[in-house]
Amino acid sequence: MTVDTAAVTTTELVRRSIEGRRFSPANAIVGFALLFTLLSSVLILVTLLADTIAAALPVFASRGLGFVTSSLSPTAASAGIWQGIMGSLALTAFVIAVAFPLGVAAAVYLEEYASDNRVTRFINANIRNLAGVPSIVYGILGLFLFVEILMRGVFGAEGGIGGRNVIAGGLTLAVLVLPIMIITTSEALRAVPGALREASLAVGATRWETIRHQVLPVAIPAILTGTVLTIARAFGESAPLLLAGAQLSLFFSVSADASFVDLVTNQPYTALPIIVFNFARQPQAEFVSLTAAAIVVLLVMLLTVNAVAVLARDRYERRYR
């Protein structure tokens, strides 16, 4: 964003030429203290991972990948997280399907079409505020709007799970990540040089043609990076789903001959972070290692997504700066 490596280098040159190579103890102490804070953060991360992996090892040693492919069960020895993985992936697909087009469209409007007037500034401020709203408040919104009003009121879902379906959960998460999606896409669009737009308009293209053929192709890598990071965020969220209706139970099953439509509207679902939360609350001692194992799977999936995004971002930064 505000990376200005040229200035740092100049400043560094200035500093070295003035200070010379003399060793300053005060500088070393302060520098070390600051480095210590940074390294401590690394240390905390390492401790967290090490402790969790250590607690999770017995499960993987005794059950291997069976843990990942089994379904929930009240008996610790056979409980698995497959339904959580499937549920989380389904929710993520939903979030992409809803938040990606809406987010990109909104950002395109705000960056490319809207003039800098009160309305635009108000919309931008509103989006920034929405990005800071606690996730559980989005859960309340999801409960009120998507479960009660949409699913039960409009679509008349009664009985069974009564509206607490994947669509309601997916919409809740989509609304949660939409502001972030808009903000990251706006930044990606802002990074496209203005000269590109001006040249396109000068040869007679309309705004939309400019955006579609000139601006978006250049901005797409950064937009995709932002999307991937947004997905990672949605994948790890659990507080909104607690309210919006993910199954918080030791066992549930879906009907084996349910159609796709039936599956997303009438069948119970859960998500991997919700399973982690539920396992963590269980009193039996065996569930401690199960929780750790579920966390390891969750972290592996998230780290993969994050690594892809960071690598893509590095490549993009080097190419398009």
Add this chain to the structure above:
Amino acid sequence: MKSRTIRLLALLGAFALVLAACGGDGSGETTTSEAAADTTEASAEPTTSAEGGEGGDLSGSIVVSGSSTVEPITARVGEAFDGANPGVATSVEGPGTGDGFARFCAGETDISDASRPISEEEIAACEGAGISYVELHIATDGLTVLTSPENEAVTCLAFTDLYALLGPESEGFANWSDANELAAELGAPNAPYAEEPLVITAPGEESGTYDTFVEFVIADFSEERLGADNDFTRADYNASANDNVIVQGITENPTSLGWVGFAFYEANQDVLKALEVDNGESGCIAPNADTIASFEYPLSRPLFIYVNTTDLANRPELTAFVDYYLSDEGLAAVADAGYVQLPAEDIEGTRAAWTGAMG
């Protein structure tokens, strides 16, 4: 560049679609195949008998909510039932007896797990919503009053003792001896108590375990002394929804006090001391499988399932589920989950109640 982007987007979209579609079949198939494989380990007998293995042609859904104490039993039954009937979507949750009844009497659930009988207000709510139900007694649990094994001072506590230590008038008593005055007033047989810190770790208000304790031990005294609407314990104790935390809290303090379900005490017998309980007439009775099953132990409590019978004729899957639950195999889950089995006559009584409700 442009074609690469399009390909990337198409890949993402296809990926998402494939996942969503896989999610449909995958979870269903794996659930049933895994559950079927697991139930052969979990339950003692294979689910091939006529009771649970009626056939995979049943469809529909069964929603169970309610007590977290009964949840392990119903979840095991559900798992076994699901193995034999993959066409039925089953879900079992345990948010608490009170919440379970609220959903049950709103018509949202088919079965309500309960660690206490349905209350007056809940009965009225169900009637108001036109929900008819049948109460089925499926197991027995015993509330076990606990202290640390290091606590030599007490072996037995009467209901009057418990009220003096844990009742609504005891808020602020930091030591056992603070309750001496109140105990003397009530005529509690085990007062005066030692001057030791009174550290209480017990279930919170959401649980039926709390409700049962209040109903058995506190309610009569509090109503007599303070009037109606005061049937609560003191508020200043370490409440926890997690029995493991309660067990830990009891173990760590040499003069602790609390209560959990019998299954939890049994699983942690080596680090807990169960106190004998005297309801004023029974004498000091210790909790064990026999005294609980026979209800000799004063804090024995029945565990129920309440089944919505309003539309039973049109719900063959619900009928099949409860049939399976009450069969010998289904009730084996009670022992699996660590609770006390009903004696044979009581099982017959429950089955008769079910047959009566079905007809």
Add this chain to the structure above:
Amino acid sequence: MAIVEQQRDSRIDLSGDVRRRRRESIVKALFFAAAAISILISVAIVLALIGKAWAFLTSIELNQLWGNGWFPRRGRFDLSALLVHTMMITGIAMLVAVPFGLGSAIYLSEYAKSGVRRVLKPTLEILAGIPSVVLGFFALQFLTPNVVRGIFPGAQSANFLAAGIAVGILTIPLVASVSEDAMRAVPGSLREASYGLGAKQWHTALRVVFPAAISGILAAVILGISRAVGETMVVALAAGLNGIMTFNPTEGGLTMTGAIANLAVGSDQVAGDVAAFQSLFFVGLVLFVLTLGLNVISGRMVRRYRQRY
């Protein structure tokens, strides 16, 4: 074809084909609708909260909101207990997040060479991506037995210290990245001038750059506070269910978010129009207004430093 048409027309019409223009306005309208949805979401949130929150407020005595502990099932709605507990968690979290976050930010901005930066900065980003349930489990299984009970052996198994530290860990990356942005926005000329006057690097970093970026740094801290206030899963797992107000960090208790989560997962009697269920929306409204206020203040401070540089 357009050129032929233009040659026929005496006025030169640069606006072009009608179809293109119409497509243009349709596209613009669609995109505006997408942007306007964000406003709809805000309205929806407020509507979702206000209706039942108002119903709750009108069904209870206002003095019930102060004192006596948060026991919704008993009709005791002590909002002050929830606020105090939230402040305790936030305070402990900030004691962790500000030193580590700011220190890391100053180091990354003023000291780190690009190689070191490239290795260590992603660590903070990875920390930012860890879901809060994981930190809640960490607080319960690692922080409480090893850290909290190491210092205070008599601490309860659910306590504010462990939960607060975990929330602080969650907040470190946020504080670090926003402060770092603020400090990098300070122009190099300020630093060079400082060196020119003979100041050492540490003096420049702490006495020149840091004060110059102070509004951005304050914004970072306020954002961190807002994040800590809104954190749910960590406190749901590690801070306990105690409803009585306590100032003791080795004890635990319900925060605002913990109370909402508790009401939702059925720990208190919920469902329906009972006051206990409606209190969920009321606490949600208080939470929303509080975090909104903090975010608006923080936004103003960010604008101030962006304007200056």
